[in-house]
Amino acid sequence: MQHWSAPLGADRRVRVVVTDRSDGDLSINGDPHDLAVRRLAITDQPWLWLRQVHGAEVLMVRPDDDIAGLVGTCADAAVTSRSDLVLCAQSADCATIALWSPEGVVAAVHAGWRGLQAGVVGATAASMRAAGATELMAFTGPSIGPECYEFGGAELDSMVAAFDASIVARTRSGAVGLDVRAALAIELLRHDIDRVGGVDSCTACEADHFWSHRARVDQERQALLCWIES
Numbered sequence: 605m606q607h608w609s610a611p612l613g614a615d616r617r618v619r620v621v622v623t624d625r626s627d628g629d630l631s632i633n634g635d636p637h638d639l640a641v642r643r644l645a646i647t648d649q650p651w652l653w654l655r656q657v658h659g660a661e662v663l664m665v666r667p668d669d670d671i672a673g674l675v676g677t678c679a680d681a682a683v684t685s686r687s688d689l690v691l692c693a694q695s696a697d698c699a700t701i702a703l704w705s706p707e708g709v710v711a712a713v714h715a716g717w718r719g720l721q722a723g724v725v726g727a728t729a730a731s732m733r734a735a736g737a738t739e740l741m742a743f744t745g746p747s748i749g750p751e752c753y754e755f756g757g758a759e760l761d762s763m764v765a766a767f768d769a770s771i772v773a774r775t776r777s778g779a780v781g782l783d784v785r786a787a788l789a790i791e792l793l794r795h796d797i798d799r800v801g802g803v804d805s806c807t808a809c810e811a812d813h814f815w816s817h818r819a820r821v822d823q824e825r826q827a828l829l830c831w832i833e834s
């Protein structure tokens with residue numbers, strides 16, 4: 605796994621972790637006991653994992669909410685100001701994003717092409733600002749690179765319409781491809797979010813470290829985690 609952190613005001617930090625194959629499969633469809641062991645090896649805080657549906661639904665976790673009752677909610681992003689839980693997003697090729705503000709509002713987002721087009725980044729930013737966030741910063745997880753992501757037809761046309769032609773790429777084999785990172789960069793700019801770090805690895809190229817559904821039909825998932833350390 606890779607660790608990263610940044611200050612939140614004077615006395616707290618946001619912690620971001622990007623897992624890889626060596627941390628084990630974090631797909632929510634795995635054996636619950638195995639998952640619990642793997643999660644505990646990464647952090648002993650309760651994990652708020654979501655059933656990701658490639659949409660723009662955002663779960664806001666409020667001070668009095670029972671975490672156990674929210675685990676498994678259908679959503680692609682979670683937002684909180686609490687420091688007693690871990691937010692996470694699982695993926696094989698889709699982008700994942702940790703977001704935070706100096707006020708201590710944090711979020712974890714699952715953002716593949718469908719989620720980006722559905723507006724999950726903007727919906728998350730709006731939820732964070734409604735919770736008191738001012739300046740928003742981002743750390744992005746690994747995703748499939750444009751050189752490996754063959755894409756086309758009506759789906760590509762819809763992405764060009766939603767973003768611009770800069771998201772059209774060429775794969776290593778010369779086919780038309782999609783640059784998910786370019787679409788993500790446009791979304792971050794649109795919603796006034798400053799990307800200050802990330803893991804730029806390609807999940808398809810780096811087979812030793814990451815799972816890829818597109819490249820290898822892997823069913824396993826890595827995760828991006830985000831939480832407040834106080």
Ligand SMILES: [Zn+2]
Nearest residue numbers: 749752806809
């Ligand atoms: Zn690649």
